[in-house]
Amino acid sequence: MIPKEMLEKAEEIALELMKRDDFVVIHHNDADGITAGAIAFKMLEREKKQVKAKWVKQLYKETIQEIKGLGKNYVFVDFGSGQLDELKKEFNEENFFIFDHHQPLKTEHEFHFNPLLFGVDGGKELSGSGTVFLIALALNEKNVDLSPLAIIGAVGDMQDFKGKLIGVNEVILNKSIEAGLMLKEIDLRLYGRITRPLVQFLMYSSNPILPQLTASEEKCFEFLKEKGFALKKGDKWRTYSDLSEKEKKELTTELIIHLTNFGEPEWKVKELIGEVYTLLNESKNLPTRDAKEFSTMLNACGRHGSAEIGLQVCLGDREEFFDKAMDLLAIHRRELSEGIRFVQEKGISEEKEFYFFDAEEKISETIVGIVAGMLYGSGIIESNKPIIAFARNEKNEIKVSGRGTMDLIRKGLNLGKAFKEISHLIQGEGGGHNIAAGMKFPQEFKEKFMKLMNEKIEEQMNLEKNKN
Numbered sequence: 425m426i427p428k429e430m431l432e433k434a435e436e437i438a439l440e441l442m443k444r445d446d447f448v449v450i451h452h453n454d455a456d457g458i459t460a461g462a463i464a465f466k467m468l469e470r471e472k473k474q475v476k477a478k479w480v481k482q483l484y485k486e487t488i489q490e491i492k493g494l495g496k497n498y499v500f501v502d503f504g505s506g507q508l509d510e511l512k513k514e515f516n517e518e519n520f521f522i523f524d525h526h527q528p529l530k531t532e533h534e535f536h537f538n539p540l541l542f543g544v545d546g547g548k549e550l551s552g553s554g555t556v557f558l559i560a561l562a563l564n565e566k567n568v569d570l571s572p573l574a575i576i577g578a579v580g581d582m583q584d585f586k587g588k589l590i591g592v593n594e595v596i597l598n599k600s601i602e603a604g605l606m607l608k609e610i611d612l613r614l615y616g617r618i619t620r621p622l623v624q625f626l627m628y629s630s631n632p633i634l635p636q637l638t639a640s641e642e643k644c645f646e647f648l649k650e651k652g653f654a655l656k657k658g659d660k661w662r663t664y665s666d667l668s669e670k671e672k673k674e675l676t677t678e679l680i681i682h683l684t685n686f687g688e689p690e691w692k693v694k695e696l697i698g699e700v701y702t703l704l705n706e707s708k709n710l711p712t713r714d715a716k717e718f719s720t721m722l723n724a725c726g727r728h729g730s731a732e733i734g735l736q737v738c739l740g741d742r743e744e745f746f747d748k749a750m751d752l753l754a755i756h757r758r759e760l761s762e763g764i765r766f767v768q769e770k771g772i773s774e775e776k777e778f779y780f781f782d783a784e785e786k787i788s789e790t791i792v793g794i795v796a797g798m799l800y801g802s803g804i805i806e807s808n809k810p811i812i813a814f815a816r817n818e819k820n821e822i823k824v825s826g827r828g829t830m831d832l833i834r835k836g837l838n839l840g841k842a843f844k845e846i847s848h849l850i851q852g853e854g855g856g857h858n859i860a861a862g863m864k865f866p867q868e869f870k871e872k873f874m875k876l877m878n879e880k881i882e883e884q885m886n887l888e889k890n891k892n
């Protein structure tokens with residue numbers, strides 16, 4: 425259900441957009457930001473408006489200076505709600521729009537469109553790209569063909585974490601299915617069903633973690649061999665989508681048995697199965713065929729400072745820019761496997777309340793968090809404590825990524841909150857989600873960080889213990 429007031433506001437904003445020209449779309453560099461940017465760009469271009477797109481990593485004071493003067497009307501997508509005060513200072517009130525799903529400031533602004541202003545949960549029920557899509561649809565019903573981008577964005581922001589899309593996301597998905605653009609199936613939810621060879625398909629599973637299989641190429645290889653799956657057809661590695669229906673069922677069953685044998689609780693086993701989304705107009709064996717793989721490709725572009733390449737792919741390029749995006753995806757995958765190997769060789773250290781490792785210069789700061797999350801399945805660490813990874817950024821500050829498990833969240837862990845609170849004490853900046861978060865701080869505070877982190881996690885877990 426979409427609240428009526430929300431649809432009315434979308435109509436109102438669409439009318440306002442129609443009156444104007446010379447637009448600049450400013451978007452974030454992750455999958456949701458890129459798809460949001462693409463939808464905004466396309467909908468304006470279709471109305472014969474002059475439009476440019478620009479991505480920024482974050483909407484800071486510095487970046488606002490870069491943006492000013494690029495055009496006449498500014499459209500901020502997938503961010504802006506939290507920077508509304510700053511934007512009001514820097515831009516003419518009449519000349520900027522915000523289409524975002526992050527926590528808004530209390531400040532009023534006429535051209536501010538955010539699900540949270542209408543009682544729709546921007547964390548679970550609508551992504552940034554979905555928010556822009558509602559405007560696009562109000563502008564012209566033909567824009568329904570942009571709906572797959574809204575689904576890719578939602579999946580990129582992990583709004584399908586319960587195994588399906590809900591709320592306004594689901595409404596958009598249904599529109600997309602009705603229009604014959606997407607297919608929804610209940611299937612194994614591991615990443616890479618279209619393009620990953622079977623061994624890598626299991627090995628890179630981090631949601632759920634497959635005990636002993638995640639992060640171990642060797643074990644995945646043995647597992648599949650033992651269960652009788654042919655890994656190759658001719659000299660080509662088979663992917664999950666290459667399997668027959670019967671084999672798919674068998675593999676699913678084997679994985680369920682595997683998880684159960686390791687004593688995994690039922691809710692975790694259930695995470696294995698859920699909705700997967702196929703883009704029907706895309707070629708069968710390309711990452712753009714699957715919403716999750718498409719979003720990873722966009723994230724790979726963003727993480728390598730090339731969100732504009734991802735934007736072109738979203739706008740339909742399947743040649744020059746698409747090839748570049750494929751290269752970046754391959755680099756991303758290589759970095760991931762090298763990162764895991766590096767940590768496996770180097771080993772993990774342990775504090776009272778958390779595990780940690782130093783990525784040195786070996787793992788780029790953009791993927792160190794993903795590597796950290798995958799270690800849970802590797803057998804290197806147990807799931808009784810969160811894991812913290814250290815890296816250094818280009819300013820030689822310490823960059824920290826933290827990952828936890830759903831179990832730990834239930835026990836009270838909130839990494840985003842911990843990082844935010846600690847950052848104030850060590851001249852840092854940080855925050856994020858309860859299960860995955862990041863922060864950065866000056867080198868000299870490393871020891872202090874270790875101490876504070878131990879205290880903070882202990883405090884969070886105790887608080888929950890005492891409640892029960």
Ligand SMILES: [Mn+2]
Pocket residue numbers: 456457502525551552553581
């Ligand atoms: Mn977003």
